[in-house]
Amino acid sequence: MLCPHGLPGGTTALAASPGGPGTPAPSPRPVPPSLGAPGTARDPFPLYRALREGFPVVYDEPVGAWLISRYADVRAALADPRLLASPEPAPPRAGGARTLLYSALREDAFTAGIERVAHVLARRLSGRQEADLVGEFCHWLPAAAAVVVLGLPRGDTRLVRERGRTGAGHWDALLRPHVVRRRTHPRADLLSVLCTARVDGGPLPDETVTALAGTLLDTAVRTGHALASFLANLLDHPGQLELIRARPELVPGAWAESLRRDPPLHVVLRRATERIGVVPAGATVACLPGAAGRDPARFTDPDRYDAFRADPGEQAYGIGEAAQERPGDDVGCPGARLARRTAEHGLRALLDALPHLRWAPGFRPVPTGLLGRSPRSLLVRFS
The missing domain is CATH 1.10.630.10 (Cytochrome P450)
Incomplete structure (x- = not known):
């Protein structure tokens, strides 16, 4: 379900050059986009596209959560008993x-x-x-x-x-x-x-x-x-x-x-009770239904x-x-x-x-927001 497309901290350090003098260092991995970036609440869909295509499971350092954006991964995550919706026990x-x-x-x-x-x-x-x-x-x-x-x-x-x-x-x-x-x-x-x-x-x-x-x-x-x-x-x-x-x-x-x-809730939070792939135990996982629902790998012409x-x-x-x-x-x-x-x-x-x-x-109509997204x-x- 969870694949290593990022590391905690959201960036990858430059690797040391394996060769001698004159050997070029490998290019750094691109910095993943953040859910907290300005303008996301107004129009999150460019961010979702970037996450699905390049960082389907990635740690978002400014937000402090692992983001999951592809349809199949979001479905699997929300059905995974190791990812709890609430730390409180059910009544x-x-x-x-x-x-x-x-x-x-x-x-x-x-x-x-x-x-x-x-x-x-x-x-x-x-x-x-x-x-x-x-x-x-x-x-x-x-x-x-x-x-x-x-x-x-x-x-x-x-x-x-x-x-x-x-x-x-x-x-x-x-x-x-x-x-x-x-x-x-x-x-x-x-x-x-x-x-x-x-x-x-x-x-x-x-x-x-x-x-x-x-x-x-x-x-x-x-x-x-x-x-x-x-x-x-x-x-x-x-x-x-x-x-x-x-x-x-x-x-x-x-x-x-x-x-x-157009789901009303674009971010569904879970907490990992144990390590799951690259996600450590205790980490916050943010499933992104707004991204999953428009995944072109699952839906034809998904924005329509x-x-x-x-x-x-x-x-x-x-x-x-x-x-x-x-x-x-x-x-x-x-x-x-x-x-x-x-x-x-x-x-x-x-x-x-x-x-x-x-x-x-x-x-x-102009929709806005992530937690309660809709036209105002x-x-x-x-x-």
């Missing part, structure tokens, strides 16, 4: 609870609320001529979706919308009182599913319930970025958008293609958005738990499944409420 019975939560999200009863919220938000725009879909739709819908499926008070939507991502325990104070109530008075919501479940012969501890519910709330932040890129890709291709309007069953593939081309791509991606990172995903398949990650459901219902609601949806005259505004017209 008790988290695996079984995650499977339970993932299965529950298959049921229409738990996601019907997402559809209702999406249509309410879309209809609020229908009486106007223009709107910014980022501020008025993309960042509100995922927050509302997470709140409604968990059964939290609707007033918490603003809190979820406005809070940025922080460390573990971020949502504990919000969730604990609801967990206590659901233990004795369950409802028809996902929080109650977790609170009343029995996994491996016993109930789930509070820390497991709040951790898994918290991952869905964290997913809402990233889904907002992914939804903005999804809408931008389709608005840039009105022919594809119209075909999807006529055939809604094509939405999952269009969503997966957008995640391949094609909702009907003949060589679809088998991965999409940055939604849920950097889940590997196929069109219509969330590969066991509840966050990825919730994100996909949110995007599907959101797009359908917009197309129903705004039949003439298109870019405002002269507007072009989507100015559209629909009258």
